[in-house]
Structures are given as C-alpha cells and as structure tokens.
Amino acid sequence: MKLHSFKKAFTVPEMLVVCAFAALLLILFFIQKSNVDAMNRDEKRKVAINAMYYAIEEGFYEENQYYPEEISEEVLTVIDPELFTDPNGYYINTDFSSYSYEATNCKNSKCKGYTLRAELEKEDDYIKRNRN
Numbered sequence: 001m002k003l004h005s006f007k008k009a010f011t012v013p014e015m016l017v018v019c020a021f022a023a024l025l026l027i028l029f030f031i032q033k034s035n036v037d038a039m040n041r042d043e044k045r046k047v048a049i050n051a052m053y054y055a056i057e058e059g060f061y062e063e064n065q066y067y068p069e070e071i072s073e074e075v076l077t078v079i080d081p082e083l084f085t086d087p088n089g090y091y092i093n094t095d096f097s098s099y100s101y102e103a104t105n106c107k108n109s110k111c112k113g114y115t116l117r118a119e120l121e122k123e124d125d126y127i128k129r130n131r132n
Contacts (some may be wrong), residue, residue, distance in 0.1 A: 038121040041087040041125035045098060046126050048083040052101070053116055053128040055079045066110035067130060070104045086118075 010018075056075040061067060071092065072082035090097035098119040104113040116128040 025034050035122070042120040042122055042126075045120060048086070048099065049116050049118045049126055049128055051079045051083050052076065056114070056116075057131055061130075061132065063108075067103060067112065067114045069106050069109045069111055071101045 052071060055078050056067060056071065059078050060076060068075050071084075073079075073084055084092045084099045086092075086101070088096070088098065090099075092099040093101055100115075100117045102115045102117075103111040104114060113130040118126040120126055
C-alpha cells in the first residue's frame, strides 16, 4: 500500500486575505504612531511653557517686581536655553513657532502682565498667565 504525500500550500485567495490584513495592521500602526508622536511633542511644549512660567514667576518677578517685555535665554538664564525652541525647531516668538510670549501693560520695558502660549497639535492651546 502506497501512501500519497500531498504538499500543503496557501491558495492565492488566502494569500490575498493575509496580505490585506497585514496592510490594514500597518496602516493602523502608523496612524497610531503619528498620534503618539504628536502627543509627545505636545508634552514637550507643556514642559517648556511650565519651565518658562516658573522662571518668570519665581526668578525674574521675585527679583525685579515686574515682568520682562520679551523673554529669551539672556533674560531667563535659569532654564535650559533649548526650551525656547519648539519641537519643530523654531525659536519663541518667531514665524512658525508654536511658542509665544506676549507682555501686557508695559511701561519703560517693565510690564505688569504677560501670556505664555503653546499651540498644541492634539489639544487646545496651553496658556499660562501672570500670577500677580
């Protein structure tokens, strides 16, 4: 008695289903990855704005009793200078930057208030205003 051996193989329709499923998984992966990347950039923006905020409030204002007309690494020397550059590489208050600082009620470069803002990708703008 002879046993016949048959080779098992996938059929073309089975291969197409597997390829379509793999393509769908890849698409979902890259969509989710881009969302996670955007959320990470938003977190970096929030960290930078918080660092600037506390440097202004706890450092600059406590020492001078007014707020600066503009902020930069020369004005806020206590924080990492890289925090003034957003995740896309643009310096605060320049074209295309997602960071902005707007001083309010200024007289002789001494201001009574300000608004710090970061434009976020996945949430509303992140805004910090003066405490005093």
